[in-house]
Amino acid sequence: MNRLSKGGSRWAIILCASALLTLPTAASAASQAGVSSAKPLPKIEQVVDPAFPMALDDQGQVWAKALNTISVKDGFHPTVLIRGKGLDRVSSVASNGGVAVALREDGSVWTINRITPASVNDHVSVQIGERLPKLEGIVKVVLGGTLGLAMDKKGDVWVFEIGFHVDRGQTVEHMGIMPVHLPALKKIKDLSFGSTAITFLKEDGTVSQIPYTYRESKSSMYTTLRTASPEPVKGMNGIVKLSKDSALIRDGRVWLWGDGVLAKPDHDVMAPAAEPFQVSGLDDVADFAAGGEHALFIKKDGTVWAWGYFSHNPSALGELQPKVYHELSPIEGLSDASSVIVHGEHGGDSVDIVVKKDGSLWMWGADESRRIHTAPLQVGFRNP
Numbered sequence: 001m002n003r004l005s006k007g008g009s010r011w012a013i014i015l016c017a018s019a020l021l022t023l024p025t026a027a028s029a030a031s032q033a034g035v036s037s038a039k040p041l042p043k044i045e046q047v048v049d050p051a052f053p054m055a056l057d058d059q060g061q062v063w064a065k066a067l068n069t070i071s072v073k074d075g076f077h078p079t080v081l082i083r084g085k086g087l088d089r090v091s092s093v094a095s096n097g098g099v100a101v102a103l104r105e106d107g108s109v110w111t112i113n114r115i116t117p118a119s120v121n122d123h124v125s126v127q128i129g130e131r132l133p134k135l136e137g138i139v140k141v142v143l144g145g146t147l148g149l150a151m152d153k154k155g156d157v158w159v160f161e162i163g164f165h166v167d168r169g170q171t172v173e174h175m176g177i178m179p180v181h182l183p184a185l186k187k188i189k190d191l192s193f194g195s196t197a198i199t200f201l202k203e204d205g206t207v208s209q210i211p212y213t214y215r216e217s218k219s220s221m222y223t224t225l226r227t228a229s230p231e232p233v234k235g236m237n238g239i240v241k242l243s244k245d246s247a248l249i250r251d252g253r254v255w256l257w258g259d260g261v262l263a264k265p266d267h268d269v270m271a272p273a274a275e276p277f278q279v280s281g282l283d284d285v286a287d288f289a290a291g292g293e294h295a296l297f298i299k300k301d302g303t304v305w306a307w308g309y310f311s312h313n314p315s316a317l318g319e320l321q322p323k324v325y326h327e328l329s330p331i332e333g334l335s336d337a338s339s340v341i342v343h344g345e346h347g348g349d350s351v352d353i354v355v356k357k358d359g360s361l362w363m364w365g366a367d368e369s370r371r372i373h374t375a376p377l378q379v380g381f382r383n384p
Helices: 017-022 026-032 218-227
Strands: 044-048 054-057 062-065 080-083 090-096 099-104 109-114 126-131 138-144 147-152 157-167 170-181 188-193 197-202 207-211 239-243 246-249 254-258 274-278 285-290 294-299 304-311 323-330 337-343 351-356 361-366 372-378 380-382
Touching: 044 090, 044 337, 044 351, 054 090, 090 138, 099 138, 099 170, 109 170, 126 170, 138 188, 147 188, 147 218, 157 218, 188 239, 197 239, 239 285, 246 285, 254 285, 285 337, 294 337, 304 361
Parallel strands: 080 380
Antiparallel strands: 044 054, 054 062, 062 080, 090 099, 099 109, 109 126, 138 147, 147 157, 157 170, 188 197, 197 207, 239 246, 246 254, 254 274, 285 294, 294 304, 304 323, 337 351, 351 361, 361 372
8 A cells, every 4th residue: 555645534635736835835935034133043953842842052052932922023933932041051952742851961861941921021931940860971862741761872771750840830840750770771872752652773773662552641651661671673674763653764764653644544543553664755865753644854955845734724722623635745945954843743733843954943834823824934033
């Protein structure tokens, strides 16, 4: 079966390929966003969580979505990012389900706290929290809700859980369950939470998984991780990168699996979770991000390709978002991309972000007011 065929999904609007290129066209966006700035914009190296974007610049500073009403330059996206408090010397950030952590350049891991503004003139939304104990020499952190996995420079893995408490109106993250070393995991190079399993990439390019479901309680998942041994995934070799329910092969091809509708036969939301398969007709990929309903792929020439179900009209409250299906095709005019991130879960509004090689950030899909932007708009930044 060709996994790129149109789905029989009952909740989406299916368009033919000729209608595709109402998808974001960056050529028009570029002219809209060509506004000079008195101060140079930060050069972004990483962005996470399109629903509440946080971005890391090349100076190790973290920026996050500004709170309250703030002016936006003509032609820019209505989302503005503002520098967080105390979030410097950071090498990467991780965020999932409202929980966020910062990995600092010294290998330590810190919580990131959301700020409740004292007045409408306060725009800063995040600040450094507390250091998580036991985690040293860490090179990557991933989150699945409040559950976290930290990988150290030796390829060993630790599991931990973040807790919350409220202090004078502020929601503060703290250590929930102390980090515990997972002895069954050695020489790990990458790791990712998914819809049906946690996936681990070993240094030799092979992949293994620990099955679980999001229906499990966090305590059950924590116990599973501490006691289970990962199961090798047959046929998956030469892997260089993992994302949610997906993996990139060294030669630029992509594997997909899991409970997302994009992976299922005929895109049937009621079908069981898909076993790993290689996406046909797709190669030469340098970076990618997959959500439950759609995915973006950066080719080695810097072009961006889209596949799946995308928001084109805002959803009414209480109703599933009507979406449009697009065959795998390039997004016209969008080039020089270095990384992508998607938010495309079943029933939710889609939001997508591209980081370009010049460090600029471009965003489209649903905004905070539930307006749909079908072309990428550049994101602006403010100092607090």
